Amino acid sequence: MNPEDVEYEPVSVKDVLAEMKDTAELLIDLSFSAVLNGSDDIAREVLELEERMDVLKLQGRMSLLMAARSPEDAEQLAPVVGVVGAAEKISNAAGDIAKVVMEDIGLPDAIRSALPEAAEVLVRATLSPDSPYAGRTLSDVNVETETGVRVIAIRRRSATGKRRWITNPGRETTIEADDILLLRGPQMGIQGVYETATGETYELPETRDPPIEDLERAVDSIILMKDMSELAVDLAYGSVLFDSEDVAEEVEELEAEVDALKSRFEAWVLRAAERVEDPVQLRGLVHIASATEVISDAALEISEGVLRGIDAHPVVAAAVEESDEVIVRLRVGQTSSLANATLGDRMVKTETGMRVIAVRRGDGSEWVVQPGPTTALRPGDVLIAKGTRAGAERLGDLLEDPQTFEE
Incomplete structure (x- = not known):
């Protein structure tokens, strides 16, 4: 496909950053x-989106200049340039992962066996x-x-003939014939x-035999x-939105953990x-x-301005705040109805509409990434959840003394 021509136009930096996120x-x-x-098919969609990200990157840089x-x-916009560059790196890394499939670079059947039978699939x-x-x-349709x-x-x-993406469509979004x-x-x-x-x-999907150990x-x-890098990106944007050095430090910890995992991965592969x-x-x-490590590195770049104590330009917070989803950090109180219960016991997603994407144990010893219905919560645990603002309020109502990034 031919690259789309891009010329300067008075687009909102806020809108560009929100779409890039x-x-x-x-x-x-x-x-x-x-x-x-x-x-x-899904790999081709990644390459389509990567092309869109290239256009957003150029529009964002022109507007920042x-x-x-x-x-x-210049001082306040410097971290914004970092956010634009980091989003581009994430896009390129995702494209590299997709090309592994498109170009048949070589994947053992073991990678297909990584999905448990009960896991969600994407089509x-x-x-x-x-x-x-x-x-x-x-x-x-209420599917x-x-x-x-x-x-x-x-x-x-x-x-x-122009392509348009609708990310995170809402309940009032109409789906039309020939939509993908x-x-x-x-x-x-x-x-x-x-x-x-x-x-x-x-x-x-075909059932495959278990791989060698x-x-x-x-x-x-x-x-x-992958799970930790994805979480790092979520937290990185959250750290910018709430100007939270504590959360930015969590991104730094996650990036270090991904580096350690890559070293272990290399040993197992050899x-x-x-x-x-x-x-x-x-x-x-x-x-x-290698591409996954790039994603975690990019997440750290998004948080760099916060870690260095640079006050981000208000346009950054506005961009993340106006994106379709919000991310919140809530603590399980001693007398909370969620304390000593599982996510499934209280049907958290059904009751609130919020998806809990991670749990950090109260003693700071462990991250539970991609928690499920059987994940038990303890007093003092910190939940990282994504969803709508109304859903975040409903989740907060289930907790005692909820604490967000603003704490």
Whole structure:
């Protein structure tokens, strides 16, 4: 595809940064889904989004150059330039991960076995004009409540042929015929929604034999690196929004942990190479691990201005605040209804609409990344959750003395 021509236009830095944030987070999700599901279709969507990020990067830089009129402006806008550059690095790293799939660089079947049977999957579905979903809002079709499947993004082509992405679509978003929907949810729920949306049969992924032990450990290290890098990006934007040095330091800790995981990954891969019939098939794993480390490094760059005590330009906080999702940090109180219960016991996601993306134990000893319904909460634990502002308030109501990034 030919690169899109970009000329200066008076676009809002705030709007550009907000779209870059949402796009960067979606890119991470899609690139790993392409690998875990072996999907060329999803990998192609990553490359489409990467091209969009390139345009946003140029628009953001042009606008920042126009905005700097004094030394004070330059000082405050310097961290913003860092945020733009970090988002670009995340985009490029996601593209590198997608190319592992597109170019058949080499991936062992072990990477497919990394997804537990109960895990969520992500698929790409083109909405058929005959689908009962066509022309209706997400609220009307209500697939998330009925099936657990979420529409996490929509790619739409206008009458003039121009592509448009809708990231984090809301309940009032109307889905139209020929929209490309990115669906995430449990496999059985995905099957029904995909067939209703496309009118085609959904093919279940193949079941593969368990991998050799050392290779399985290497793959587990990559999956944990991915989870921690994704969390680091979320926390990095949160640290900027709330100007929280404490949260920025958590990003720094996560980045160091990803570096340590990469070292362990390299050891497992070298051991596995002796027992794999064709060691060349491990090249893809090495590419993915390197790209994942770049993502965690980029997250640290986003937080760098906060760590160095530079007051970020108000446009940064406004951009993150106006993005479609918010991230909050809440502490489990001693008498909270969530204390000594699991996320599933209190049906936190159902009751509040908030997705708990991580739990940090109260003694600071452990991060629980990608917690599930069976994750037990203890007094003093810190929850990191994403969702709407209204959902954040509902989650806060379940906790005693809630503390956010503003603490």
